[in-house]
Amino acid sequence: MKPANLEAIQHSFTIQAPNFESQTVNFSKEEYLNYTISRVAPKGQDSVLEVAAGTCACGRSFAPLVQSVVCLDATPSMLQIGKQEAEKSHLNNMTFVKGYAEELPFLDNSFDIVFSRLAFHHFTNTDNVFSEMVRVLKPGGKLVMIDMEAADEPLRKTEDEIETQRDPSHVKNLSKTEMLSLFETHGLAIEKCETTEIPQRWRCESFSVNT
Numbered sequence: 721m722k723p724a725n726l727e728a729i730q731h732s733f734t735i736q737a738p739n740f741e742s743q744t745v746n747f748s749k750e751e752y753l754n755y756t757i758s759r760v761a762p763k764g765q766d767s768v769l770e771v772a773a774g775t776c777a778c779g780r781s782f783a784p785l786v787q788s789v790v791c792l793d794a795t796p797s798m799l800q801i802g803k804q805e806a807e808k809s810h811l812n813n814m815t816f817v818k819g820y821a822e823e824l825p826f827l828d829n830s831f832d833i834v835f836s837r838l839a840f841h842h843f844t845n846t847d848n849v850f851s852e853m854v855r856v857l858k859p860g861g862k863l864v865m866i867d868m869e870a871a872d873e874p875l876r877k878t879e880d881e882i883e884t885q886r887d888p889s890h891v892k893n894l895s896k897t898e899m900l901s902l903f904e905t906h907g908l909a910i911e912k913c914e915t916t917e918i919p920q921r922w923r924c925e926s927f928s929v930n931t
Contacts, residue, residue: 772839776802835864
């Protein structure tokens with residue numbers, strides 16, 4: 721199932737790809753990546769899936785600590801940069817897959833850790849994507865969701881309009897309540913829920929769930 725806004729996503733991120741690894745933006749800052757890993761606490765035998773991985777910055781941070789990492793994204797140019805960077809770092813346990821979060825091309829119960837970082841605001845059907853992430857997660861595994869938190873009303877609509885002007889592939893930021901509801905709807909126990917203030921006035925929600 722292709723995302724309804726696939727053309728906008730691929731157009732936007734093909735343009736962004738060359739500078740996506742720049743240290744002037746927040747996507748690849750080591751302190752945020754290290755903090756994510758410390759909270760998820762992966763194990764050496766874990767198999768990991770990064771959904772809507774972009775250039776796989778987070779997946780590459782996990783790779784030295786786990787058995788395998790699969791990075792899935794809809795934009796080939798983003799994955800290509802991720803693959804090049806992985807090769808530079810001699811990360812040989814990574815696989816790069818072009819595909820859609822709405823229809824993950826993996827068997828049920830395939831991964832110990834399934835995560836998505838700064839991607840849910842691009843999805844037109846967040847329920848479907850979340851269901852797919854749950855489907856491929858092993859029993860007892862960890863599901864991690866990190867994304868921008870919606871502003872309080874009445875600024876929420878304005879914030880989304882600004883984000884869409886900046887990046888036409890943006891759909892909407894979810895509120896904390898909406899994020900929590902995704903976990904609750906699928907019967908997942910929430911182990912961690914944190915809000916972290918970072919530059920550019922982004923507020924990121926991090927959830928790690930043990931099923």
